[in-house]
Amino acid sequence: MLSYTAKRLGQTVFVLIGISLITFVLLQVVPGDPVALMLEKRADPETIAKIRHELGLDLPYHIQYYNFLKGAVRLDFGTSYFTKEVVSVALIRSFKVTVKLACMAFVFAAAIGIPCGIFSAVKRGKRIDSVVMVLSIIGVSAPAFWFAIILQIIFGLKLDILPISGFDGVSCYILPSVALGARYAGSMARITRTSMLEVMGQDYIRTAKAKGASRWSVIMKHALKNAMIPIVTLIGTDFGYMLTGSMLIEKVFSIPGIGKLAVDAMSNRDLPLLEGTVMYIAFVFVIVNLIVDLSYAFLDPRIRYGKGAA
Amino acid sequence: MGEKLLEVQGLKTWFHTDAGLSKAVNDVSFFVEKGKTLGIVGESGCGKSITSLSIMGLVQTPPGEIAGGKILFEGEDLLEKTEEEMRSIRGKKIAMIFQEPMTSLNPVFTIGQQLIETLMLHENLTKQQAREKGIEMLKLVKIPLAEKRFDEYPHQLSGGMRQRVMIAMALCCSPKLLICDEPTTALDVTIQAQILELINELKEQTGTSVMMITHDLGVIAEVADDVMVMYAGKVVEHATCDQIFEKPMHPYTYGLMNCIPKLDDDDTKELSVIEGMVPSFDDMPKGCAFCPRCPEAMDICREKMPKLSEAEGRMVRCFKYTEEWEESSHE
């Protein structure tokens, strides 16, 4: 288990370096000169050159990459070209908002999706199974912003019980997290159902029944622990997506999270902010994947102890 | 005759499939005496497993349905029991070992956890006592390094070892009846012999009755007192082990008998196999289900289904041993 963890950690470092390189290259080739954008119409070639020099943009690419990497390791991506805010400070500020939203949306999605999936699998073929599956398809395919607006109209305007924008209290996050979580609840219900059905047909489930185990124990202990293995992969990735911020949901509810930060950085060609945001997103995915892999080992002894040992 | 522990009367287990009604077990009756072993033989698909799952109350409904009959265990009809009552019988009074040792243990729990679970379900033990008893059971089924194996996961054990674990798990609550559904089919020959010997030995020690399901008459010869031969969901011959090997009466039984290789056989002599296949439920012949493959079939066999009736001190389902046979051959 230790060597497995060490190996996965090693791979993670490698992946992060690769991503930083790709990010750097991509940002060099995006069209639009950030300096020209910054200075708008007042730009004369001399000033542009001066500012490019100040920002280090006139240095050879490998030096620029080296500087970028050196900063990135210390989480120092420089300051925003536009707001002059330190990038890491902006990231942390937005992250605090996004993480609240992501956690609430995730808890909502898992608390609805997983039990519904189990229930649906147990009631396979019954009417209630079809109802749950239709609802899950609606959840997966309805656009999040449409859902968000409906929620705002019902709970914000008509019933007037929940705020429709802002980000101070927990209550502000309820509607956004439901709107964001709905599609994940749907996909979690579906994967849980599929995975449970697959496991319920296995020989060891028959063995558990033959022992005299109760229906509850067969489902919640023998089946679920096996079914969790594919479920964890999906919900881990889902959580990763939520942590990278949802531009639409943040827009609709006026929440200044990572999504908004990314949009601002892109539309302004704000290179330091963009680099910081992209590296943050990459980092989130790599970490989430690492956690998913480690939890695999936790759930599946065949991985923990190496395959094929007789 | 000894006391009957289990008596199955006219059991009908049917499956409602998209292709129609499949009468997987169709009017099957038999009994198992205390301390005895009943062997059930027959080709794949003849309803052996469904018979045993019916006894355990583990037939999936739907698509399955127990359409009739009685399963008397210690005089009480299991088909009348509630799910709750069945749960206290399963694993405690009737235990079962399955065909697939590789997949019958739960991969995410240790051997020990799975043994302890069975013990805790049915016996009033503390966790520590259950652990001791579990290790004792592993020793009983001759698993080397029982203490170490106890905390290992199924994938760390070989197929033969896993089947031993299954046996330990089945026997840990001292069941009255042990149903073995092809316990050795998936194992290689030397391991097969060891497992059969183990089952025999444990049966002697504990006085448990055994239902040994197999498609291999060699296995029957090793362990059974009585033999029931099934074909297409019905019993075709039921006799003592000695009777069957001395003189198989049903044409299907001696067909099976010729499929066993004998050591003194000439190498060049080919093993005979029964021609043809088991009819599927949607083209079951009108008369004797075996007649399309039977070398001795006559007109009467195609018209009527023979009854299971007594002949030479055993039960056989074949016209050959009835008066009608004489009559029809004189026609």
Ligand SMILES: Nc1ncnc2c1ncn2[C@@H]1O[C@H](COP(=O)(O)OP(=O)(O)OP(=O)(O)O)[C@@H](O)[C@H]1O
């Ligand atoms: N779930 C099911 N749905 C429909 N038909 C079924 C189902 N399970 C079993 N059957 C039918 O019941 C018949 C008997 O099956 P069973 O498993 O008892 O055979 P078996 O004698 O144990 O064979 P094997 O030696 O292959 O284990 C099969 O022919 C099959 O068509």
Ligand code: SF4
């Ligand atoms: S009844 Fe006829 S067909 Fe059937 S087994 Fe006997 S002889 Fe063969």
Ligand SMILES: [Mg+2]
């Ligand atoms: Mg079978």
